[in-house]
Amino acid sequence: MKKVSAFLIALLSLFTQGDFVNSQHYDPTWASLDTRPLPPWYDEAKIGIFLHWGVFSVPSYMSEWFWEYWRTGNINAKEFMAKNYRPGFTYADFAPQFSAQFYDTQRWAEIFKESGARYVVLTTKHHEGFTNWPSKNSFNWNAMDVGPKKDLVALFVEALRAFTDLRVGLYHSLFEWFNPLFLEDEANNFTTQYFVWNKTMPELYDLVNTYKPDLIWSDGDWMANHTYWNSTNFLAWLFNDSPVKNSVVVNDRWGKYTRCKHGSFFNCDDKFNPGKLFPHKWENAMSIDKSSWGYRRDLKLDDLNTIEELLQLLAETISCGGNLLINVGPTKEGIIVPIFEERLKQLGSWLKVNGEAIYASKPWSKQNDTITPGVWYTAKNSTSGTSVYAILLKWPGKSLILGSPITSSVTTVNLLGYPEFFNWEADPSGGMKIEIPPISYNEMPCQWAWVLKLQGLKNQFVPYPEITIN
Structure with missing residues (x-):
């Protein structure tokens, strides 16, 4: 009996951590792989942090695509190099300046925790091919051999797990712009796989076995189909036999034509935001x-999403069933600049008040209000009934009319972070009219985007898993 109880406790522990017991075997086909359930932790997390960091952080000009722009003759890139660097300077000459001298992983972990995010995705290798870990398949073009002389990935993973309970995600580019092996495969119309077997696949297996990530964010997929990349065979191993088979999730960038079709969750395109309920978990x-994923030294304040814009994206995304992955670009020294840190901490302060409406929420039967613009809904179901959360992007003034809720005699309305319930009445045109009491500045629970909690509504609640397509 004690053995059975111990097993049940261990099983319960897996579920409470957002993992699941993976007993099914998956074949290396999309038809089979697409049947794997999404580990619950990912949908419950809702918010992640993305980090684009590499040799491109040294020139820190234009974007993380700087090398490709320069080499293919972009005028701005050429002029930048001519004005600031000696003749004959190569992209490889930037690598020793990628110092990471102020790379304080404990501080990073604290910033991420304060942001309210639940997972963090670090770039291990972008299209430039430089690996932030000592890859045996990237001789003298990795963070241990040149530049930082450190395993940046290991330090990141260790700090995140030591100081937070955030999930670890790793970004990896399938291809590299100017790797001779890839260029040879491309010249052969991808009928050969020299690059895949000598670079891509060894790196992916190494990352999984060494760092045991909960998320693999694949990229660089668009030039060849999934059979060239050997994607389905890798994913079958990942889901069947890898050390993270119960927790790992992957995106949809595994080959030409796989985006928005195959993966634990869909990215589809950068900054994907359908604005309506989407029939598969997405991010x-x-x-x-707004103009770059990597750090730019010539960044201007107007180039940044304000906290109001960030919260609008969050509300739109979560209401429609997505997760929001928020990117910041560290400097070559390993600093998350203060303006990025401020945005993340502003987000965290908002979530301390309103996280109830975000974490582990589900899309409601309505995503945004039918009468008042700038109102987005989420919901949670419990034994006591459905709680619906109306996220208001603008403060309504003395009253607010909502067209989507159908009230009952037991309907209640309260503002998250505020102790008193609001009065309301059924609106003749449908929905409800809520009386907004005067609230002094020092009693206002947050500065931007306020959340009303509605309970006792008649509206049907459609749990998200019921409308998810595997």
Whole structure:
């Protein structure tokens, strides 16, 4: 009996951590792989942080695509190099300046925890091919051999797990712009796989076995189909036999034509935001810097998403069933600049008040209000009934009319973070009219985007898993 109880406790522990017991075997086909359930932790998390960091953080000009722009003759990139660097300077010459000298992983972990995010995705290798860990398949073009002389990925993973309970995600680019093996495969119309077997696949297996990530964010997929990349065979191993088979989730970038079709969750395109309920778990990967994922030294304040814009994206995304992945670009020294840190801490302060409406929420039967613009809904179901959360992007003034809720005699309305219930009445045109009491500045629970909690409504609640397509 004691053995059975111990087993049940261990099983319960897996579910409470957002993992699941993976007993099914998956074949290396999309038809089979697409049947794997999404580990619950990912949908419950709702918010992640994305980090684009690499040798491109040294020139820190234009974007993380700087090398490709320069090499293919972009005028701005060429002029930048001509004005600031000696003749004959190569992209590889930037690598020793990628110092990471102020890379304080404990501080990073604290910033991420304060942001309210539940997972963090670090770039292990972008399209430039430089690996932030000592990859045996990237000789002298990795963070241990040149530049930081450190395993940046290991330090990141260790700090995140030591100081937070955030999930670990790793970004990895399938291809590299100028790797000779890839260029040879491309010249052969991808009938050969020299690059895949000598670079891509060894790196992916190494990352999984060494760092045991909960999320793999794949990219660089668009030039060849999934059979060239060997994607389904890798994913079958990942879901069947890898050390993270019960917790790991993956995106949809595994080959030409796989986006928005195959994956634990869909990215579809950068900054994907359908604005309506989407029939599969999805993620809006966006950047605080509207023009770049990597750090830019010539960044201007107007280039950034304000906290109001960030919260609007959050409300739109979560209401429609997505997760929001918020990118910041660290400097070459390993600093998350204060303006990015401020945005993340502003988000965290908002979530301390309103996280109830975000974490582990589900889309409601209505995503945004039918009468008043700038109102987005989420919901939670419990034994006591459905709680509906109306996220207001603008403060309504003395009253607010909502067209989507159908009230009952037991309907209640309260503002998250405020102790008193609000009065309301059924509106003749349908919905409800809520009386907004005068609230002094020091009693206002937050500065931006306020959340009303509605209970006792008649509206049907459609749990998100029931409308998810595997």
